Amino acid sequence: MDIPIEKKRFTKSKIIIGVGLILLISFIIYVFVTSGGKPKLNVNTERIMISTVKDGVFQENIPVSGSVLPITTIYLDALEGGRVEEIFVEDGTIMKQNAPILRLSNTDLELSLINQETSVYNLLTQMQISQNAARQNTINKLNQMTEVENALIEANRIYKLNKKLYEQKAIGRNEFEEAENNYNYQKQRMALTQQILQQDSISVKQESVQAKSSFTRTQSALKLMRKKVGDLVVRAPVDGQLTSLDAEIGQSKVKGERLGQLDVLSGFKVRVDIDEHYISRIYTGQYGSYSFNNVDYKLQIKKVYTQVSEGRFQVDMLFDKDMPKGIRRGQSFQIRLALSDEKQAVLVPKGGFFQQTGGNWIFKLSDDGKIAYKVDIQLGSQNTEYYEVLQGLGAGDKVITSSYDNFGDKQELILK
Structure with a gap:
C-alpha cells in the first residue's frame, strides 16, 4: 500500500530567495530614509570651483571694449578741385602747422x-x-x-x-x-x-x-x-601726424574730396562700444578703470553718442590724470565702466553657476565641507568680478561657483 508524501510549502531555495528580497528591500528603504529622498551625486572637489562669500566694497560695473584714437582728428578735404601736381610728404609724416602736403593745379x-x-x-x-x-x-x-x-x-x-x-x-x-x-x-x-x-x-x-x-x-x-x-596747395592746419593720405601724381580730385587726415598727437581718447541696454545709465562724467602693466588708470566719459547702431552705441573717454606710456592709435583694451558708487555688500565671485541657476539658487557647502546642498538666494547688481548678494548667503559661507552642467537635477553633492 502506497503512503502519500506531503509536499513541503517552503523549500530551501524559496527561503533563500525570500531572505534576499527582504534584505534588498530593507537596504533600499534604509538608503531612502537616510538620504531624505533627495538625489545625490558624488563629486571630486578637484573638478569644481569652491569660493568663499565675503563682505566687502562693491561697485557695479560692466566690461566694455575700447580703442585708442587721437585726441583730435582733422580731415583734409580738397577745398578746390584740380590735378595732383606735387606731393611734398609721405603718409605718416609728422607735420608742422602750415607745412605743405601736396599741390593741385587748376587752369x-x-x-x-x-x-x-x-x-x-x-x-x-x-x-x-x-x-x-x-x-x-x-x-x-x-x-x-x-x-x-x-x-x-x-x-x-x-x-x-x-x-x-x-x-x-x-x-x-x-x-x-x-x-x-x-x-x-x-x-x-x-x-x-x-x-x-x-x-x-x-x-x-x-x-x-x-x-x-x-x-x-x-x-x-x-x-x-x-x-x-x-588753397590748391594743401597745408597742415595744425601740428600732427599725417595719416591716410590718398593722392597720386596726375590724379584728379574734385572739390570736397577727402585727401587724408591729420592726427593731433597732444593726447589720446578712447572710443568705447556699449550695449544699448545700458544707454539710460550712461552719462558724461562717469568713470572707468583700465589696467596696463599692473597699473590702474582712470578714464572719464567726456562725450556720449546716443545714436544706436546694431544694438550698440559709443562714448569717448579721456584719461583722468596720467596716461599709459607707449599706447598707440588703434590699440584696444578692456575697461571696467562704473555704473554706481561704492558701497558695502555681501559678495559672491562670478562663475558658471549663474548660467544654470539664473542667480536664484546655489550649492552651499556644509560646515564640515563634505556635502553641498541647494539653497535659495537673491542676487542684485554685478560687476566684472562679483555678484551682490541680497539674501540667502552670509560672509564666510563656502559655495560652488563653477558650472553645474554635470550635476543634472541633483539636490545634494557628496564631495570627495
Whole structure:
C-alpha cells in the first residue's frame, strides 16, 4: 500500500530567495530614509570651483571694449578741385602747422585770378581818371566863383558910388538904376555859384565814397580769388601726424574730396562700444578703470553718442590724470565702466553657476565641507568680478561657483 508524501510549502531555495528580497528591500528603504529622498551625486572637489562669500566694497560695473584714437582728428578735404601736381610728404609724416602736403593745379581757377586782377587794375585806372576829372571840374568852378565874387565886389562899389552921386544930382536916374540892376544881378549870380559849388562838393564826395566802396569790393573779390588759388596747395592746419593720405601724381580730385587726415598727437581718447541696454545709465562724467602693466588708470566719459547702431552705441573717454606710456592709435583694451558708487555688500565671485541657476539658487557647502546642498538666494547688481548678494548667503559661507552642467537635477553633492 502506497503512503502519500506531503509536499513541503517552503523549500530551501524559496527561503533563500525570500531572505534576499527582504534584505534588498530593507537596504533600499534604509538608503531612502537616510538620504531624505533627495538625489545625490558624488563629486571630486578637484573638478569644481569652491569660493568663499565675503563682505566687502562693491561697485557695479560692466566690461566694455575700447580703442585708442587721437585726441583730435582733422580731415583734409580738397577745398578746390584740380590735378595732383606735387606731393611734398609721405603718409605718416609728422607735420608742422602750415607745412605743405601736396599741390593741385587748376587752369580755370588760375585764369579767373588773372581776369580778376585785370579788372582791379582797370577799375583803379578808371578811378584815377574820374578823380582827376572831378578835381579839374572843382578847380574850374572855384575859378568861376572867384570871378563872380570879384564881379560882385565891383558892382557893389559902383552901385554905392552912383547912389551918392545920384543923391547929389551929379548923375541921372538911368545911370543909377543901371548900376543898381548890375549889383542885384551879381548878387544872384554869386548865390547861384555858391549853390553849384556846394552841390559839386557833395557830388564829389558821393562819387569818391562809391568809387572806394567799389574798389574795396573788387579787392575783396581779388583777395578771395587769390585764396582759392592758394588753397590748391594743401597745408597742415595744425601740428600732427599725417595719416591716410590718398593722392597720386596726375590724379584728379574734385572739390570736397577727402585727401587724408591729420592726427593731433597732444593726447589720446578712447572710443568705447556699449550695449544699448545700458544707454539710460550712461552719462558724461562717469568713470572707468583700465589696467596696463599692473597699473590702474582712470578714464572719464567726456562725450556720449546716443545714436544706436546694431544694438550698440559709443562714448569717448579721456584719461583722468596720467596716461599709459607707449599706447598707440588703434590699440584696444578692456575697461571696467562704473555704473554706481561704492558701497558695502555681501559678495559672491562670478562663475558658471549663474548660467544654470539664473542667480536664484546655489550649492552651499556644509560646515564640515563634505556635502553641498541647494539653497535659495537673491542676487542684485554685478560687476566684472562679483555678484551682490541680497539674501540667502552670509560672509564666510563656502559655495560652488563653477558650472553645474554635470550635476543634472541633483539636490545634494557628496564631495570627495
